[in-house]
Amino acid sequence: MKKTLKRALTALIAAALLLSCLPLSSSADDLWVDADVDALWEKKIAGDETQWGYTYGEASMYFCHMMGNDLTVLLYTEAFQKLKFERREYNYAMSEDGEWWSVLDDAELIYLPSYHNSYMYSEELHKVLAQNFSSNGIGADYDDFHVPYLRLCIEAFGITKEELKAACQKSYTDPDSIREVLSIFTDEEFESMKKSGELQAVVGNTYTQEPVWLEDHFVFDALYLEDENEMRALCMHYFTTDIAGKTIRVDSFMYDVAHGTEDYLWLKEQNLSREGFRMFLKNAKRGLAGAQYDEVRAEMEVRFAELEALAYADPPKTGDPTAAYALIFTLAALPLAGFGVAEWKRRRRAV
Numbered sequence: 001m002k003k004t005l006k007r008a009l010t011a012l013i014a015a016a017l018l019l020s021c022l023p024l025s026s027s028a029d030d031l032w033v034d035a036d037v038d039a040l041w042e043k044k045i046a047g048d049e050t051q052w053g054y055t056y057g058e059a060s061m062y063f064c065h066m067m068g069n070d071l072t073v074l075l076y077t078e079a080f081q082k083l084k085f086e087r088r089e090y091n092y093a094m095s096e097d098g099e100w101w102s103v104l105d106d107a108e109l110i111y112l113p114s115y116h117n118s119y120m121y122s123e124e125l126h127k128v129l130a131q132n133f134s135s136n137g138i139g140a141d142y143d144d145f146h147v148p149y150l151r152l153c154i155e156a157f158g159i160t161k162e163e164l165k166a167a168c169q170k171s172y173t174d175p176d177s178i179r180e181v182l183s184i185f186t187d188e189e190f191e192s193m194k195k196s197g198e199l200q201a202v203v204g205n206t207y208t209q210e211p212v213w214l215e216d217h218f219v220f221d222a223l224y225l226e227d228e229n230e231m232r233a234l235c236m237h238y239f240t241t242d243i244a245g246k247t248i249r250v251d252s253f254m255y256d257v258a259h260g261t262e263d264y265l266w267l268k269e270q271n272l273s274r275e276g277f278r279m280f281l282k283n284a285k286r287g288l289a290g291a292q293y294d295e296v297r298a299e300m301e302v303r304f305a306e307l308e309a310l311a312y313a314d315p316p317k318t319g320d321p322t323a324a325y326a327l328i329f330t331l332a333a334l335p336l337a338g339f340g341v342a343e344w345k346r347r348r349r350a351v
Helices: 002-021 027-031 037-046 072-076 123-129 149-157 161-173 187-196 218-222 228-235 250-259 262-268 275-289 291-311 322-350
Strands: 086-089 118-121 240-243 246-249
Touching (some): 037 218, 037 228, 037 275, 072 149, 072 161, 118 123, 123 149, 218 228, 250 275, 250 291, 262 291, 275 291
Antiparallel strands (some): 240 246
16 A cells, blocks of 8 residues: 555656646747748848848848837737737937937837827837847947847737738738727827828838738748747848847948958858858948948958858868767666666665
């Protein structure tokens, strides 16, 4: 009887330990969808030529470093229709130079519908958005986005890819469906925002393209990749790239190349043989024709050539993992072997 109770208690403890190791909810994991990453890169690169309506300096403004930041699409989801929004006014006096992009404490000012100086604000949403900054920029005096805002909201509010696509399409076919969500605005203001396209969703590039509903846009798939590093790299703006978890902007990059800074030397030590950096380098090289680089053009051309050689080199070999796997297996087996020997000795003494 005692043995039976002991075994039952042991089984109960083991089951409790196993359950404690499992996630409390599988809803977050269920959101992520497998996708052909190489195919997504092909789509992104194919759209590269459409990004040159603006100069690379304008496009490198830091609120554009990620595609997939516009939050308008989420107003058409059930989760966002339950949020409580208040109306806030942006005061130009808050900024030293009077420019609206200098005050970005409230991301809602840029990425949700606004009317003149008035914008939407939700305390619950703001807590989600506020976790999005890191200091991993190269040559940066300010923080950079860790991941797109949509990715944060997708995970925090459990929004599936199907819901996101349906919401995006609805923003073009039925903007009146969110009239109650935007009740903080008057009917006149709402109609004005609707007429100007303010209520239409943009999932891809929010800066150089007019709002266009593209169901097969690569960002839809990129946002739902389980691998956060791949997701981040794919969602980088065409004038920005990600190397070793650091954000590299084309404006600071051109300075580093011109002056051979420590950041440039650090960059040469990284693995640059990747699609994202090759595309970024091609775009940055177009800016080399700028007159401001005339005096250092020769040095910059040499440094660009060095980076191109690294970008198109064969990726470093990782080596044969067989030995490592054997070592791991051996280390894992040692405790079992020790237990077996101890049990054999105990039984032998009992005979």
